[in-house]
Amino acid sequence: MTDITRLTAAEIADRLTRKEISSVEATQAHLDRIAAVDGDVHAFLHIDSEGALAAAREVDDRRSKGEALSPLAGVPIAVKDVVATQGQPTTAGSKILEGWIPPYDATLVSRLRAAGLPILGKTNMDEFAMGSSTEHSAYGPSHNPWDLERIPGGSGGGSAAAVAAYEAPLAIGTDTGGSIRQPAAVTGTVGAKPTYGGVSRYGLIALASSLDQAGPCTRSVLDAALLHEVIGGHDPMDSTSIDAPVPPVIAAARKADIKGLRIGIVKEISGEGFQPGVQQRFEESVQLLVDRGAEVVEVSCPTFKQGLAAYYLILPSEASSNLAKFDAMRYGLRVSPEGVDSPSAEQVMAASRDAGFGDEVKRRIILGTYALSSGYYDAYYGQAQKVRTLIARDFAAAFEKADVLVSPTAPTTAFKLGDKLDDPMAMYLNDVATIPANLAGIPGLSLPSGLADEDALPAGFQILAPATRDDLMYGVGAALEAALFEKWGGPLTPPELTSATAEPTAKEALR
Numbered sequence: 001m002t003d004i005t006r007l008t009a010a011e012i013a014d015r016l017t018r019k020e021i022s023s024v025e026a027t028q029a030h031l032d033r034i035a036a037v038d039g040d041v042h043a044f045l046h047i048d049s050e051g052a053l054a055a056a057r058e059v060d061d062r063r064s065k066g067e068a069l070s071p072l073a074g075v076p077i078a079v080k081d082v083v084a085t086q087g088q089p090t091t092a093g094s095k096i097l098e099g100w101i102p103p104y105d106a107t108l109v110s111r112l113r114a115a116g117l118p119i120l121g122k123t124n125m126d127e128f129a130m131g132s133s134t135e136h137s138a139y140g141p142s143h144n145p146w147d148l149e150r151i152p153g154g155s156g157g158g159s160a161a162a163v164a165a166y167e168a169p170l171a172i173g174t175d176t177g178g179s180i181r182q183p184a185a186v187t188g189t190v191g192a193k194p195t196y197g198g199v200s201r202y203g204l205i206a207l208a209s210s211l212d213q214a215g216p217c218t219r220s221v222l223d224a225a226l227l228h229e230v231i232g233g234h235d236p237m238d239s240t241s242i243d244a245p246v247p248p249v250i251a252a253a254r255k256a257d258i259k260g261l262r263i264g265i266v267k268e269i270s271g272e273g274f275q276p277g278v279q280q281r282f283e284e285s286v287q288l289l290v291d292r293g294a295e296v297v298e299v300s301c302p303t304f305k306q307g308l309a310a311y312y313l314i315l316p317s318e319a320s321s322n323l324a325k326f327d328a329m330r331y332g333l334r335v336s337p338e339g340v341d342s343p344s345a346e347q348v349m350a351a352s353r354d355a356g357f358g359d360e361v362k363r364r365i366i367l368g369t370y371a372l373s374s375g376y377y378d379a380y381y382g383q384a385q386k387v388r389t390l391i392a393r394d395f396a397a398a399f400e401k402a403d404v405l406v407s408p409t410a411p412t413t414a415f416k417l418g419d420k421l422d423d424p425m426a427m428y429l430n431d432v433a434t435i436p437a438n439l440a441g442i443p444g445l446s447l448p449s450g451l452a453d454e455d456a457l458p459a460g461f462q463i464l465a466p467a468t469r470d471d472l473m474y475g476v477g478a479a480l481e482a483a484l485f486e487k488w489g490g491p492l493t494p495p496e497l498t499s500a501t502a503e504p505t506a507k508e509a510l511r
């Protein structure tokens with residue numbers, strides 16, 4: 001008997017359509033896997049066995065009645081805990097939202113439910129999506145299935161780890177500066193950030209509204225395209241949502257045609273500063289694309305060098321404003337200041353925010369309020385916005401010379417838990433190659449390029465495409481994946497998680 005958890009979402013969907021397995025079986029198999037390994041991986045913050053199985057029963061029922069179903073109907077999925085799920089806890093990895101049960105679903109969650117994807121639970125993340133390792137989660141870090149002593153990336157490390165550990169065939173992530181792509185890179189999985197506005201942000205707990213974008217975390221490029229199609233498309237509830245059909249991502253992934261396509265290597269985000277093994281796998285992957293008929297050009301985007309600095313002014317500015325709503329008055333944690341008899345509202349707010357936010361969140365709120373304060377606004381925030389425009393111009397010029405741009409996704413493979421925790425700059429540098437796409441609003445995809453020689457850990461390959469041409473990145477990604485699978489004789493597989501020592505720490509969701 002095949003182990004259902006080892007199949008891709010497309011393979012599970014196929015077997016469901018042919019009625020070889022039921023959604024209840026597929027869902028139960030993944031719940032069993034979570035029970036067996038999540039004590040070690042800690043990918044989940046909440047598990048909803050009952051809700052997932054109920055959704056699975058419903059879709060099996062509809063299938064048995066011969067109803068027309070969505071292509072992924074019955075395939076279970078995990079959702080990052082920054083996305084609102086009605087009746088299920090949603091904490092964004094923060095203590096300040098502990099116990100909050102949203103009264104509504106995010107649009108993308110409604111779409112998952114309508115398409116019949118059972119939701120297994122909510123995945124761990126850095127608090128409010130600030131970080132590159134999940135170590136800033138208020139509920140403890142997730143662990144990389146390739147080596148449990150290493151980080152699974154962040155902020156969506158839980159989603160990536162769940163997919164890499166076969167706890168879920170699909171997961172939802174969000175990417176503000178790399179939080180889908182960098183975790184994908186370090187866990188040997190696939191992650192796609194759609195064009196800004198391609199997937200509705202309604203119901204995402206906002207980090208930086210002009211940068212946030214939700215997208216798929218999977219183990220194959222085709223699976224990512226299939227999920228993209230389910231969650232993408234216009235939503236009147238999000239004023240920045242693109243009012244146009246979803247680009248033909250599935251067709252592009254199936255065709256995987258790159259003959260004559262111009263692939264641009266961005267000088268500023270490869271080579272120097274990248275781990276040699278990561279760089280080497282990147283270069284070999286480019287060669288594979290050339291062997292399959294693509295052309296390579298080198299492009300230069302000089303302002304990318306200022307990308308990280310601009311991001312760390314724009315993001316904190318927006319975050320400080322978005323996070324102002326966590327004031328202990330409407331929802332979440334409320335703490336009374338110690339030793340004050342009848343505290344004012346302001347004193348309660350201050351005490352609650354002090355107790356409810358972690359250090360990284362506080363750091364960014366302080367940075368953001370400073371950058372926006374009168375007298376400094378033009379010098380910092382205004383200047384960063386100008387850099388953002390220049391980055392968009394660099395991209396526009398590069399896309400004149402190349403159809404897609406490529407780079408390693410992250411500078412290194414997974415580092416050890418604790419290694420960068422006390423050094424914010426070192427943590428921020430993980431996103432040096434992914435941030436420019438968020439600043440310009442263009443789509444990006446990461447897929448595994450192999451294991452680095454130094455440590456035998458996964459390295460990521462990033463593909464960037466012009467806005468609304470998400471199909472191009474899926475086409476190139478699928479072509480490279482096919483070439484790599486041919487070379488390796490199949491996908492990369494992490495070592496077996498045999499110990500299963502700990503019970504899952506995630507609580508069954510309160511119902």
Ligand SMILES: NC(=O)C[C@H](N)C(=O)O
Nearest residue numbers: 129130131176177178179
């Ligand atoms: N949400 C993201 O994309 C996070 C990015 N790693 C940051 O710390 O801002």
